[in-house]
Amino acid sequence: MRNILVTGALGQIGSELTLKLRERYGHDNVIASDIKRLQNSELEEWQPYYIADCTHANELADIVKEQQIDTIYHLAAILSAVAERDPLNAWNINVNGLLNVLEVSKSFGCAVFTPSSIGAFGPSTPSINTPQDTIQRPETMYGITKVSGELLCDYYHKKYGIDTRGLRYPGLISYKTLPGGGTTDYAVEIYYEAIRKQKYTCYLNPGTYLDMMYMPDAIKAAIELMEANPDNLIHRNAFNVSAMSVAPEDIANEIKTIYPDFSIEYKSDPVRQAIADSWPNNMDDSCACEEWGWKPSFNLKTMTKDMIEHLTIKLH
Ligand code: NAD
Ligand code: AKB
Numbered sequence: 546m547r548n549i550l551v552t553g554a555l556g557q558i559g560s561e562l563t564l565k566l567r568e569r570y571g572h573d574n575v576i577a578s579d580i581k582r583l584q585n586s587e588l589e590e591w592q593p594y595y596i597a598d599c600t601h602a603n604e605l606a607d608i609v610k611e612q613q614i615d616t617i618y619h620l621a622a623i624l625s626a627v628a629e630r631d632p633l634n635a636w637n638i639n640v641n642g643l644l645n646v647l648e649v650s651k652s653f654g655c656a657v658f659t660p661s662s663i664g665a666f667g668p669s670t671p672s673i674n675t676p677q678d679t680i681q682r683p684e685t686m687y688g689i690t691k692v693s694g695e696l697l698c699d700y701y702h703k704k705y706g707i708d709t710r711g712l713r714y715p716g717l718i719s720y721k722t723l724p725g726g727g728t729t730d731y732a733v734e735i736y737y738e739a740i741r742k743q744k745y746t747c748y749l750n751p752g753t754y755l756d757m758m759y760m761p762d763a764i765k766a767a768i769e770l771m772e773a774n775p776d777n778l779i780h781r782n783a784f785n786v787s788a789m790s791v792a793p794e795d796i797a798n799e800i801k802t803i804y805p806d807f808s809i810e811y812k813s814d815p816v817r818q819a820i821a822d823s824w825p826n827n828m829d830d831s832c833a834c835e836e837w838g839w840k841p842s843f844n845l846k847t848m849t850k851d852m853i854e855h856l857t858i859k860l861h
Contacts, residue, residue, distance in 0.1 A: 548574050550614045550655075552599050552646065553621030554591075555579040558660070558763060560722040562618060565764050576612050580621070599642030605649045616656045618767065619646045625664050625687035625820055627726035632686035639690035640697070647701045647709070656708035658771050659698055661783045663715050663756055664728075665691040668823045675825035677785050677832040685820055698782035710770050711782040713828070715756030717763050718848060720855040728820045732757055732796060735809070736852045739800045740860050743807050747793045748814035754826040758788040759843035759851070766839060773837035780832050788841035789848075790827035799849040 547570045554563045554577035566575045578597040588594070593612075597604040599621040608614065621642055628635030643659060650657050666675060667683035681692050691713075698709035716729025724730040731747050732755075738745040758766075766786050797809040833839035843851070 547616050548576075548612060548614050549616045549618065550576045550578060550605075550608055550612065551618045551620060552578050552597065552605070552642075553619070554594075555581050555583075555722075556620055557717060557719060557722045557724045558760070558767075559618075559620045561719060561760055562620070562764050562767060565768065566618070569768065576608060576614065578608060599645055600637055602645035602648060605645055606652065609649055609653045609655060614653065614655055616658070616771065617646055617650060618658045618771075619643060620660065622660075622690075623687070624725050624727035625662075625685055626728055626730070626817055628687040628690070629685060629816055629820070635686045636690055639687070640693050643694050643697060647697060647707065650707050651701065651705050656771065657698065657701075657710070658767055659694055659709065659711045659782070660767075661691045661695050661711050661713045662687070663713060663824045663828065664688040664820075665695060665713055665783065666823075666825050670825060672824075672826045675785065675828040677780055677829060684823055687820075688823075695783040702781055708775065709782055710773075710778065712766055712770060712784050712786050712833075714763060715758050715787050715828070717758055717760055718852065719760035720852055720859060721760070728817045728824070729755060729757065731793060732791070735793070735796055735800065736849075736856055737860070739804055739807050740853065740856050743804055745797070745807075745809050747809055747811050748817055749793055749821050750811055750813050750818060751794045752792050753818070753821050754790050754792045755821060755824060756787040756790050756826075756828050758786070758841065759848040762788050762841040762843055765842070766833075769839070770833075770837055777836050779836055784833040784836070784839070785828040785830040786833050786839055786841075787828045787830050788843060789845050791845055795845060796849070799845050800853070803849070803853055
């Protein structure tokens with residue numbers, strides 16, 4: 546039986562992963578935590594819930610000890626666009642927060658899942674079919690924290706035998722919780738605006754190809770990786786995973802098959818455009834396929850249909 550702690554549980558991934566973990570391992574065996582205080586109306590849905598700041602190791606240690614946690618899904622982090630506005634805070638949360646999780650896991654023998662990102666690559670990385678093992682010289686603070694996180698997780702596995710595992714997620718698209726300030730957020734916003742206004746102004750230029758994935762696949766990947774036979778894992782902490790490589794006009798064209806009057810225009814934001822231009826167009830995720838059987842279930846067409854169906858209910 547697993548006793549799981551999720552940090553950053555109220556974020557875009559955590560709000561869906563926590564529910565899935567509770568379905569799979571039993572509601573009370575999955576403890577949600579975040580730095581945010583819950584509204585009264587949310588309390589019942591989220592219990593068991595703790596307020597915990599990952600930069601305070603003692604707060605994590607107290608929960609792990611009290612709840613006899615054996616597995617931590619560490620999702621608390623600052624995303625790429627927000628990180629560029631406050632790089633020191635991003636370093637503190639993304640790196641020192643992870644170090645605290647790893648130290649607590651060393652003390653109490655927990656397994657750790659930590660997401661990395663396409664942001665761990667940079668302009669000198671081959672951008673087409675980006676290999677699993679390649680040049681990683683990111684030029685954003687987010688990317689620097691993500692490469693550091695991959696290396697720290699490898700270090701704690703090799704030196705202390707901690708069962709650390711992780712994925713390089715692409716941009717994630719979902720309808721439940723809005724993204725937390727990344728470069729790929731447009732790929733969520735475009736669906737909301739398609740339903741609300743039938744038009745969208747995109748902050749990335751046409752032709753900006755990036756890897757993307759629908760949230761159900763992202764959740765499936767995290768759970769499958771954590772359940773995989775460790776003997777088969779060579780790349781423990783930073784598996785490339787992708788479901789599709791798309792540019793803004795590809796999503797717009799797919800939305801038009803459902804809303805023929807939908808239109809997109811472009812007004813590039815220089816900061817996010819520069820970040821996107823430094824990331825891969827499409828990653829090679831064959832190591833994830835070979836080592837633990839990764840296979841996405843959604844493509845652009847099936848994801849768009851599902852997003853629009855769910856958002857139509859949510860927004861009306
Ligand atoms: P998010 O911004 O939606 O959620 C992060 C959560 O962490 C928020 O609820 C926030 O309140 C919480 N948090 C912030 N500071 C904290 C602190 N000091 N202590 C505890 N909690 C704190 O992020 P997300 O999209 O859910 O991302 C989760 C992880 O996945 C991150 O490591 C991110 O880099 C990675 N990732 C996300 C995507 C994506 O597209 N969503 C893609 C690649 C990688
Ligand atoms: C971001 O854009 O910062 C995230 C990511 C791809 O890591 N969505």
